[in-house]
Amino acid sequence: MPRVHGMRRWRWPAPTNRPGNAMNKPVDPAVIREGAILDQGSMxxxxxxxxxxxxxxxxxxxxVPGDTSLALYEALYDADGRIRHVMARDERSATFMADAYARLAHRPGFCECPSGAGALYSVPGVAEANASSIPVVLFTSGISLAGEGKGTITEMPHHTLFEPITKHSSVVNSAAKVPETLRRILRIATSGRPGAVHLVLPTESMGDRIALGAASLHAEAECRTYPAYRTRSSAAAVEQLAAHLRSAERPAIxxxxxxxxxxxxxxxxxLAQRLGAPVVTTISGQGTMPDEHPLALGVVGDNGFHPHAHRALExxxxxxxxxxxxxxxxxxxxTLPSARAGRKILQIDLDPTLLANNFENTLSVAGDARLVLExxxxQLPPQxxxxxxxxxxxxxARQDFWTQS
Structure with a gap:
């Protein structure tokens, strides 16, 4: 028998007509071709x-495959390799892989795992992605809804497990709800402050059939990458920001x-070159500028900081x-920067709840970083x-530091 990444390829089941589901009949594997659904009645x-x-x-x-995710693997196989499945050694690796992919590709990172222990192993990577504002999408394949509360092996409330560490976690209880739910979670994952999302996919939601045309299968193009639906700040806020920076004697970013x-x-x-302002970064901000640039002063904070970067900030x-x-x-x-009379603190962030959260800002500007800076x-001279x-x-001071290191 042909194999799917180490798993035995399973065949479509024989035609059935279960009560209440007259459309439950096999669909030819060619039903998925070039992203379009052919008219074969149901899927x-x-x-x-x-x-x-x-x-x-x-x-x-x-x-990582499991017995509860066979229907998903069958559908991936029938996509003829247009979605590459990368099998991880365990679920922790899969979630961290999705995180790394999202960071580098600026696209949502997708991962999937089976029910029970598979979901538990996925927690660290999902929590890290969400805390770092990375849109990781996790699918956990749940047990059959008919087996809930009956002591079914690997039964656990996946959706509540992930609620504290994601932007959204829920269960898709029917096949008909799959399309709209996927659009919703991708909108949540990629817009505003990006973050991780999670869906539980019980056996019925993956194996049951829906009539073709019963639900729209369109995608929201904006959510193919992130951040989606970027927001600008007001013109007045940007003008104030420019005024503060123009009046600065020693600006730093x-x-x-x-x-x-x-x-x-x-x-x-x-901006740094127009202002002649040194730029320091947090750990996650590394790579903002080429390290050899004379205005790139290194990392601040208590994890691997550079003393000349702290000096610039102070x-x-x-x-x-x-x-x-x-x-x-x-x-x-x-404690950094230290309290000093007359120092101005300006902050740009797309999440208004983070503005002036820990320091008294002179000016807070809500908006997407790239759009606000553009x-x-x-408002500033071009030279x-x-x-x-x-x-x-x-x-x-930087040269002395690296010479002595």
């Missing part, structure tokens, strides 16, 4: 799911992970935080500022 929930993944231009899914997520790296570099009279939560690590438990650059004596002194 399984798993086929609907895979068809929609193709519509969302999903290229890869990471996972603190770039957090939100810069990388928003792909605002070029905008930060442009000596600045205006600090602009971009995509940075200003949490315990980057601020060394909220608007801000329109690069000459290197200041302060930046030159910081670079001497």
């Amino acid at each position: 399984t929930g798993a086929q609907a799911l895979v068809t929609m993944l193709l519509e969302y231009d999903v290229k890869v899914i990471f996972g 603190v770039a957090g992970g939100g810069v990388n997520h928003s792909q605002a790296n070029a905008q930060v570099l442009d 000596e600045a009279d205006v600090l602009l935080y971009v995509g940075c939560k200003m949490g315990s690590v980057s601020t060394i438990k909220w 608007d801000l650059l329109q 690069a500022a000459p290197a200041s004596a302060w930046v030159e002194e910081l670079n001497r």
Whole structure:
């Protein structure tokens, strides 16, 4: 028999006509072709799911097979390799793979695992992705709904397990609900502050059939990548931001992970050069600028910081935080920067709940980092500022640090 990544290929079941489900008949494997459904009467929930993944231009899914996920694997096999399945050694690896893929591809990362222990093993990777604002989508294949409460092996409330560590966690109780639910969770995962989402797929939701045309299988193009549905700030807020930066004598920029997520790296570099402002990063903000750039001063915080980066932050009279939560690590438990009269703190973040959450901001600007910086650059002179004596002194300190390291 042909094999699917080490699993024996199973055949479509013989035609049946169960009471209440007259459309429950086998669908030819060619029912999925080039992302379109051919007119064969009905399709399984798993086929609907895979068809929609193709519509969302999903290229890869990471996972570990189990007996509860056979219908999903069958549908993936029938997609003729257009979605690559990468089998992990265990579920922890699969979720971290999906996280890494999402960070590098700027697309949602998909992973799947079987019920019970498989779901438990998935917790660390999903929690990390959600805390880091990475849109990881986890499918856990649940037991049959008919077996709930009967002591079925691997039974557990998956959706409640993941509720505290995701933006959304729920159960899809019927095949007909698969398309709209997938659109909803991808919208949640990729918009606003991105994060992890989780769906439980019981046996019925994957194996039962839905009539063709009963549910739309369209994708929301905006949610194929992230961040989706970017938001701008108001023109008035951007004008105030520009005014504060123009008046600064020693401006400095603190770039957090939100810069990388928003792909605002070029905008930060442009802004730094126009202001002559040194740029320091958090751990997750690394890569914002080329490390050899004279305005790139390194990492701040209590995890592998550079002393010259801390010095730049402390000596600045205006600090602009971009995509940075200003949490315990980057601020060394909220002691950096130290309290100093007259210092201005400006913060840009797409999540308004994080603005001025830990420090008293001079100005808070809600919006996507890249869009806000693009608007801000329109308010500033286009030419690069000459290197200041302060930046030159910081670079001497940087050189001394690396010479002595």
